[in-house]
Amino acid sequence: MTGSPVVAVAGATGAVGVELLKCLETRNFPLSKLKLLASKRSAGRTMTFKGEEILVDELTDASLKGVDIALFSAGSSVSKQFRAASKTAGAVMIDNSSAFRMEAGVPLVIPEINPEAAKTHQGVIANPNCAAIIAAVPLAPLHRVNPMARVIASTYQAASGAGWAAMKELEDATRAYLDGRPFAQQVLPHPYAFNLFSHNTRIDPVTGYNDEETKVHDEMRKVLGHAALRISATCIRVPVLRAHCEALTVEFERPMSPDEARAILAKAPGVRIVDDIAANHFPMPNEASEQGDILVGRIRTDVSDPSGKTLCLFVAGDQLLKGAALNAVQIAELLV
Amino acid sequence: MTGSPVVAVAGATGAVGVELLKCLETRNFPLSKLKLLASKRSAGRTMTFKGEEILVDELTDASLKGVDIALFSAGSSVSKQFRAASKTAGAVMIDNSSAFRMEAGVPLVIPEINPEAAKTHQGVIANPNCAAIIAAVPLAPLHRVNPMARVIASTYQAASGAGWAAMKELEDATRAYLDGRPFAQQVLPHPYAFNLFSHNTRIDPVTGYNDEETKVHDEMRKVLGHAALRISATCIRVPVLRAHCEALTVEFERPMSPDEARAILAKAPGVRIVDDIAANHFPMPNEASEQGDILVGRIRTDVSDPSGKTLCLFVAGDQLLKGAALNAVQIAELLV
Numbered sequence: 117m118t119g120s121p122v123v124a125v126a127g128a129t130g131a132v133g134v135e136l137l138k139c140l141e142t143r144n145f146p147l148s149k150l151k152l153l154a155s156k157r158s159a160g161r162t163m164t165f166k167g168e169e170i171l172v173d174e175l176t177d178a179s180l181k182g183v184d185i186a187l188f189s190a191g192s193s194v195s196k197q198f199r200a201a202s203k204t205a206g207a208v209m210i211d212n213s214s215a216f217r218m219e220a221g222v223p224l225v226i227p228e229i230n231p232e233a234a235k236t237h238q239g240v241i242a243n244p245n246c247a248a249i250i251a252a253v254p255l256a257p258l259h260r261v262n263p264m265a266r267v268i269a270s271t272y273q274a275a276s277g278a279g280w281a282a283m284k285e286l287e288d289a290t291r292a293y294l295d296g297r298p299f300a301q302q303v304l305p306h307p308y309a310f311n312l313f314s315h316n317t318r319i320d321p322v323t324g325y326n327d328e329e330t331k332v333h334d335e336m337r338k339v340l341g342h343a344a345l346r347i348s349a350t351c352i353r354v355p356v357l358r359a360h361c362e363a364l365t366v367e368f369e370r371p372m373s374p375d376e377a378r379a380i381l382a383k384a385p386g387v388r389i390v391d392d393i394a395a396n397h398f399p400m401p402n403e404a405s406e407q408g409d410i411l412v413g414r415i416r417t418d419v420s421d422p423s424g425k426t427l428c429l430f431v432a433g434d435q436l437l438k439g440a441a442l443n444a445v446q447i448a449e450l451l452v
Numbered sequence: 453m454t455g456s457p458v459v460a461v462a463g464a465t466g467a468v469g470v471e472l473l474k475c476l477e478t479r480n481f482p483l484s485k486l487k488l489l490a491s492k493r494s495a496g497r498t499m500t501f502k503g504e505e506i507l508v509d510e511l512t513d514a515s516l517k518g519v520d521i522a523l524f525s526a527g528s529s530v531s532k533q534f535r536a537a538s539k540t541a542g543a544v545m546i547d548n549s550s551a552f553r554m555e556a557g558v559p560l561v562i563p564e565i566n567p568e569a570a571k572t573h574q575g576v577i578a579n580p581n582c583a584a585i586i587a588a589v590p591l592a593p594l595h596r597v598n599p600m601a602r603v604i605a606s607t608y609q610a611a612s613g614a615g616w617a618a619m620k621e622l623e624d625a626t627r628a629y630l631d632g633r634p635f636a637q638q639v640l641p642h643p644y645a646f647n648l649f650s651h652n653t654r655i656d657p658v659t660g661y662n663d664e665e666t667k668v669h670d671e672m673r674k675v676l677g678h679a680a681l682r683i684s685a686t687c688i689r690v691p692v693l694r695a696h697c698e699a700l701t702v703e704f705e706r707p708m709s710p711d712e713a714r715a716i717l718a719k720a721p722g723v724r725i726v727d728d729i730a731a732n733h734f735p736m737p738n739e740a741s742e743q744g745d746i747l748v749g750r751i752r753t754d755v756s757d758p759s760g761k762t763l764c765l766f767v768a769g770d771q772l773l774k775g776a777a778l779n780a781v782q783i784a785e786l787l788v
Contacts, residue, residue, distance in 0.1 A: 270606035270699040314734040324752025348756035350699040363606040363686040416660025420684035
């Protein structure tokens, strides 16, 4: 791609779409034109980009004409629907949905980890699942030094993973709870005020894993290029607005000390160590929110593995930024 | 102990104290007299038991005279201070604090698991840590059939573990957040509104584990009588009011299928299986609250251990009831 591309954001009015605009602006992405696209329902609104009001157009095949980079964040079915039109337009689709992530020939990219994969695209580059990104960014640099054999992840996932409506539902449900008013949830299947629940994706009746957990499993393997990685996730939605946390137990092929891990992580791009034992200060959603790094702390040798090969970590990352919009814009930066 | 004992509740006005009264009432505990004791600051208030107003007296050495069973829930230092007076009074102290749990000669009892240990007491019986109880109740019956080799636990702990004041702080902080007002936390060290953080107990600078995690480690071993159990916990406080959840990865000595585990758990006392894949309905704090069972679900073979020896489970239990007051009253029932 030469010169400044025409960039489209499809799903511009969604929770991730808004962050895509912010990332393009704050990172001063070298675009010649920005097209904002959304469903018919959201079209006609305007959004501000670099002080300019831009009209949101309806996403149609024709709307993609002339686009060089199409950042899609409008769900799997929309991505599938517009894949052909994006290709016809000559655009590279950077897709935030799960539609094409595991498809052979579609690179699944985290720029800190496998930027070279982006070059192999055939019109679509997939942005990984947020829980996979937030675990992979700190684990990849450790894996490069000492390959991982096994990962056990328990997630603490924010409402933002289910979009604006879920974030609003968490706030509304909580306010109702505090006021002693009844509240009927409509977006998520369970009460969310001061409550948590297993991720509400379909569960494979054979394995017992839900789709979110399977995404973490499959996508970690693909992004790390480690098809034999043994990995198990338990994905839980907690009453937090926009940053995910994960408790990670990671077995390496050889012993790895916390100090060795800290030294590697201190130099790792996109990672910030927050591991202050004296102050009891570790990664938290409120500090992970609205910034791009994955926070890593509670770095310690797993006392349940006497071989010294296993570390425990606790990580936090902004689900809307590094878990979605920021990673997508970083992928776009690889193309220009 | 013969006849109906005189029972004292020390720390009666605290979050656990209130639940102790409720448990004694709803379980119709056969007591001849109930004494309510608390700090000087809380003495003079009255509390209702079986429709009767009872004056809260100040906890002093003299106040324990004539008491047969003293249910202590006023913190470790208070338990230590009154241990001798309780012994002099001839009372059995059932202590909810961590003061004596790991002391040789002090039984650490979960009535569903090791009721026989209660008989060996020398004046003090310890009630385990809430996170240990909530994991142990469902794991012990599995362990009895197929010994556990290793447990990895990630907790989702409620505010109630830090008492009334923390529960109120969570509500107040959340209301302030929703109203856009600043809020300065005073009980817990980090903002709690829509936030979570590593358990705020002291961290061992050598191991990197915090005291809550060490309690889970040590107490699970003692309660299960399994000194070689390899166990690692990551303890996290989540913005939930009064029920803890835990994601458990459990390796057994031999393969254990989810169906075998379900059959064992279906008959286990104090356990209720909530594992409805079709309805995406699993253990949640709101359904675990204000009832005595530990809810267990997400029962599946850990895909990261091809031997089939490892299961994943997600559990939830009321921190104030089975995690504290209910277990203590059940211990008292073993004495009468």
